[in-house]
């Protein structure tokens with residue numbers, strides 16, 4: 001049965017969801033309880049890096065186990081791309097290695113002319129050339145861009161001869177940064193260099209000062225894969241000694257080369273494969289794209305000598321098959337992932353230099369349960385604040401209304417008093433008029449009575 005791994009806080013959230021759920025019927029509550037107890041029984045708690053991991057068995061098919069198929073389909077459609085830099089002195093075998101790696105003569109062999117416009121003495125410059133090859137194998141596309149550095153280390157004064165290379169790597173990061181600002185991720189054609197094969201001369205001695213300086217200038221900017229070139233010019237003992245010396249130099253100078261990562265979930269076969277690759281760094285390389293018939297009568301890629309042949313694809317003869325395996329078959333994506341980390345470091349450094357500092361609080365690990373609790377507390381605080389504000393507004397409105405009512409009551413009282421005064425005055429006037437009328441009436445009556453008796 002399929003299993004899924006959930007962190008403890010997710011389990012807690014699920015438990016909490018169940019316990020806070022209001023059930024509409026008994027049967028619903030029972031089914032929740034049954035599911036809950038199944039979850040508890042199926043859970044297998046393992047501590048990992050201080051976090052408890054809960055493994056759950058699913059009760060049915062969900063469908064996410066087909067996600068790798070979706071990924072596979074997308075990869076087949078889109079294809080893969082890889083930018084590989086080859087860096088070494090002229091004649092160290094860079095073009096031959098690229099051709100051998102791609103099993104195709106894509107790179108011109110032999111010295112490339114380095115002359116100025118007047119055809120005079122060559123200027124002290126390193127040229128950087130790009131060569132993109134599309135390879136299709138079993139329907140899968142690989143777009144490999146090879147970045148060559150002819151002219152590197154060819155001059156009498158090689159001071160800072162690595163600067164054009166550092167600039168090229170940084171320009172590619174800047175270009176990518178610019179793309180990131182303008183384009184969606186899916187539309188970006190990644191110009192960054194994903195690996196740099198660094199050719200060490202097969203001297204049998206320690207690395208030269210220039211080789212060390214180049215490595216120190218580049219190791220924090222690009223994935224370095226050191227190779228001892230033309231290893232067929234050394235005996236087995238010399239190769240082993242050279243590897244020891246190179247590794248010692250790398251360690252002493254704290255140079256970070258690409259080391260294939262291992263994962264806890266790796267199967268024993270992958271672990272053994274990784275260990276084998278690791279044990280061969282720096283790779284002792286013999287390269288050639290010429291075919292020769294060997295003693296078994298097979299046509300093989302080899303270098304032919306009077307004393308015999310050296311087979312290119314034979315692991316007992318050279319580390320070339322392991323290098324190709326690591327580059328293309330097993331660690332292509334890891335190389336690209338680490339390039340992304342190196343790019344992020346470069347981007348941060350550039351932002352700091354331009355005065356923009358990183359807010360590290362945005363990267364702090366967040367426990368979703370604590371986050372929820374924090375959000376709930378904030379929400380409650382906000383509600384209480386709103387309630388208090390509403391109370392103030394309500395009492396203000398009530399007071400305003402009361403004031404208005406008191407005012408209109410006062411006005412009504414004044415009006416009432418005025419009207420009463422007016423009416424009383426009117427009444428007094430009327431009574432006065434009535435009295436006067438009664439008086440005039442009675443005097444007229446007296447007059448008429450006197451007239452009559454006369």
Ligand SMILES: Nc1nc2c(ncn2[C@@H]2O[C@H](COP(=O)(O)OP(=O)(O)OP(=O)(O)O)[C@@H](O)[C@H]2O)c(=O)[nH]1
Nearest residue numbers: 090091092093094095096109110111112230286287
């Ligand atoms: N013995 C030996 N010779 C090799 C090997 N790889 C390449 N060569 C020879 O070395 C010479 C130079 O090889 P290139 O591949 O052209 O070297 P490069 O580094 O590309 O040289 P530039 O293009 O000038 O920078 C050629 O004659 C190759 O045949 C090797 O593994 N062993």
